[in-house]
Amino acid sequence: MTNKQLLLIDDDVEFTGLLSQYLSPQGYQLDVAHDGESGLAMAKGHKKYDLILLDVMLPKLDGFEVLKKLRNSHLTPVLMLTAKGDDFDKIFGLELGADDYLPKPFNHRELSARIKAIVRRMENVPNSTIQQILSLGDVVLAPATMQVKCQDNALELTGTEFSILHLLMLNHGNLVSKNELSEKVLGRKMAAFDRSIDMHVSNIRRKLAVFSSEEKIKTHRGAGYLYVVQG
Structure with a gap:
């Protein structure tokens, strides 16, 4: 977990x-941008970042615009820094493709835990002991390359979306609880009224629906999700 490249966009x-003083001793290399335009330019530049910490309220371009423009070409993990108690910011950020969110003000230890969880997930998926390609119906998922195809069309999934789909496909035909998805993918227990997993699953469904009309992920209200194979 050393020498990870982080980009912090906050004014x-x-x-x-x-x-910067807090994260540097933990082995993170932190670059900083103080407005949305310069932050977006750095995020889309030649340097490859392991994670972007993105504030919502920014000059020139707000965090949502930065994320929207970034997702047109890059799947770099993004942790949104939202206003405490503002559910709209949280949900909208997840809809646009953020991997997770953390309300301000936050405990630095909580931030460190969130960073570690996202970075660890991105490291572990390609190195998973379960390396076999999963082929269920018209969906093919390759853990080693983090690629997903539906009817031979490539799906552009974020790391979080990929990990959720991977876990659901591994357990196809069996119910996977929201709390299990949260713990194994987000690295934290699901809090009350936390809709993070719901929003990520909604994004996966929307991307699958572009190429297939079959319902692949069924919701068991209050319980979790079930990946089904038609026929």
Whole structure:
């Protein structure tokens, strides 16, 4: 977990300075941008980042616009920094393809835990002990390359979406609880009223629906999700 490249996009100079001092001893290389335009340029530049920490309220381009434009070409993991208690920010960020969110103000230890969970997931999926290609109906998932195809068409999934689909397909025909998905994919227990998993599953369904009309992920309200193979 050392020498990971992080990009922090936040206009609070004092906050970014404190965060740099906190994260650097943990082995993270942190670059900082103080507005949406420069942050987007850095995120889409030649340097490959392991994770982007993205504030919502930014000058020039807000965090949502940055994320929307970034997702047109890049699947770099994004942790949104949202206003505490603002459910709209959380849900909208997840809809646009954020991997997770953390409300401000937050405990630095909680931020560190979220960063570790996302980075670890991105490291572990290609190195999973379960390396076999999964082929269920018209969907093919390759863990080693993190590629998914539906009817031979490539799906552009974020790392979080890929991990959720992978877990559901591994357990096809069996119900997977939301809490299990949250713990194994997001690295945390699901809090009350947390809709993160729901939004990620909704994004997966929307992307699958572009190429297939079959319902592949069924919801068991209050319980979890079930991946089914038609026929």
